[in-house]
Amino acid sequence: MTAKIKNFPGTALSEKDFEAGKVLFLFDQMKAEYAWDTGVAIGEYLAGLKSGVILGAHCLHCRKTVVPPRIVCEWCYRPMQEFVPLQDTGRVNTFSLCYVTWDVRRIQEPEIPAVIEIDGASPLHGIMHKLGEVDPKKVTIGMTVKALWKPPEDRQGAITDILYFKPWKEGTR
């Protein structure tokens, strides 16, 4: 229905109207700080990323390895038994071409968020990250990718210590 409407009623305001003082307005800014407790498992995971390793957690009973690590197995509810270092390679489980940024700006070159099944974890277990160094048209489900890490001195124990995953052929470095 709205497709038929050419001119919506009302007065649109532009940034220039505010700068020129055409309209009165109030500006306000909320202080919305937070701190999210990392806990035992994610804390260990983030510390692992700082040292350049993707950690998973292994349940001996279910023989499952999940990533990111958790302290309780989701299948048997027993405590997880060990952290296991995984490969920094994997394959694309699903992806999206995103032409809009998080703050709703349009971009020409899409960002490519993807879920990547990490090698060493149980099948279908992976993490969400971005793809880079790749033609958006050539991204396929199942393609093998490898993490590109930040230089060690720049890492801060965050998921962004991996810049992105890039296409990679098995057997190469």
Add this chain to the structure above:
Amino acid sequence: MTWLEREREAPAAWPGELPVRNRYTFGIAGERFFRALKDEGRILGSRCPRCDILYVPARAFCERCLHGLEEWIDVGTRGEVSTFTVLHANPDGSYRETAEVIAFVRVGDGGLVHRLGEIAPEDVTIGMTVEVVLKPPAERKGSILDIDYFRPVRE
């Protein structure tokens, strides 16, 4: 074995900040009301001829009958304390050195919530007549704070 010990190198908490910013425009009636306050130092109301209600601050539409309001009236600078409260704490919870009186000042059939000044908190009474004290024209920004405070009318 359960994991109760935290890895020493691990970040204990992940800090962040949500950028929540907003810009409020007053709308058609609000714009006209605050322009009059800023530029002329006048308080405007709008009257509904059907309901015989004088809205202060001025509205574009009657809240009772939805009639568009075209009769804009200068309601003067005086009102009556309808109710008030005495504040001893700031919004952040810290204590104030001097108490502040906030009142609903009835003007027409509406009114304004604002500070009372030039009066001790214990002397404020409901029903007392108060008048507007405006900021100097150069300091007015087109906000309700262009009114500095209300003070008792001394006859």
